[in-house]
Amino acid sequence: EPEVTQTPSHQVTQMGQEVILRCVPISNHLYFYWYRQILGQKVEFLVSFYNNEISEKSEIFDDQFSVERPDGSNFTLKIRSTKLEDSAMYFCASSGNQGNTEAFFGQGTRLTVV
Amino acid sequence: AQSVTQLDSQVPVFEEAPVELRCNYSSSVSVYLFWYVQYPNQGLQLLLKYLSGSTLVKGINGFEAEFNKSQTSFHLRKPSVHISDTAEYFCAVNGKGTSGSRLTFGEGTQLTVNP
Numbered sequence: 352e353p354e355v356t357q358t359p360s361h362q363v364t365q366m367g368q369e370v371i372l373r374c375v376p377i378s379n380h381l382y383f384y385w386y387r388q389i390l391g392q393k394v395e396f397l398v399s400f401y402n403n404e405i406s407e408k409s410e411i412f413d414d415q416f417s418v419e420r421p422d423g424s425n426f427t428l429k430i431r432s433t434k435l436e437d438s439a440m441y442f443c444a445s446s447g448n449q450g451n452t453e454a455f456f457g458q459g460t461r462l463t464v465v
Numbered sequence: 466a467q468s469v470t471q472l473d474s475q476v477p478v479f480e481e482a483p484v485e486l487r488c489n490y491s492s493s494v495s496v497y498l499f500w501y502v503q504y505p506n507q508g509l510q511l512l513l514k515y516l517s518g519s520t521l522v523k524g525i526n527g528f529e530a531e532f533n534k535s536q537t538s539f540h541l542r543k544p545s546v547h548i549s550d551t552a553e554y555f556c557a558v559n560g561k562g563t564s565g566s567r568l569t570f571g572e573g574t575q576l577t578v579n580p
Binding site: 386392393394399442454458 | 499507508510511555557569571
């Protein structure tokens, strides 16, 4: 069964460092997303990506965040200068050509900023 | 814009008992509705979804949910739970007719099934 894969599963970084979280969406999907879940809180939308550009972003997705689909298979989230409050589980998701009928989620990357 | 309210943050039940996890939503447009489950240290797995048609939808692991448009609710039910159903359950919505739109999640309900 096709699945969304994320690497690494856990990343520890020092405050101020740049991190790149990687995702391989399901191969024939067209819409890609990043969500985050701060420990004990609900899952929050960060950004959606379609046709090689951001289609929607939340207020959380400020200038320190960026997304890229560098090679047609990977989908990355970069945090330019990490803060303590960026510590969270980050989920990648993808959906097919109907966009909003079902999103498939990866297992997540737990980011710990120290 | 949409919002989701899960009325119970924690639901403890005994094994083989029935359970209902409540979800209410608000939206200015028609919505698709979803329930996701998150087992400890894992990602989000789709349990079931309502897109259109019959208001009673059946999902995996014996769960079902009923869409009630007048009450803007989408409660999740299971007639007899197992220990393995212990997990966090999230209700989510997104806007119908808006391709690739964001999912808005509720706060989650921790279901704990005790022996």
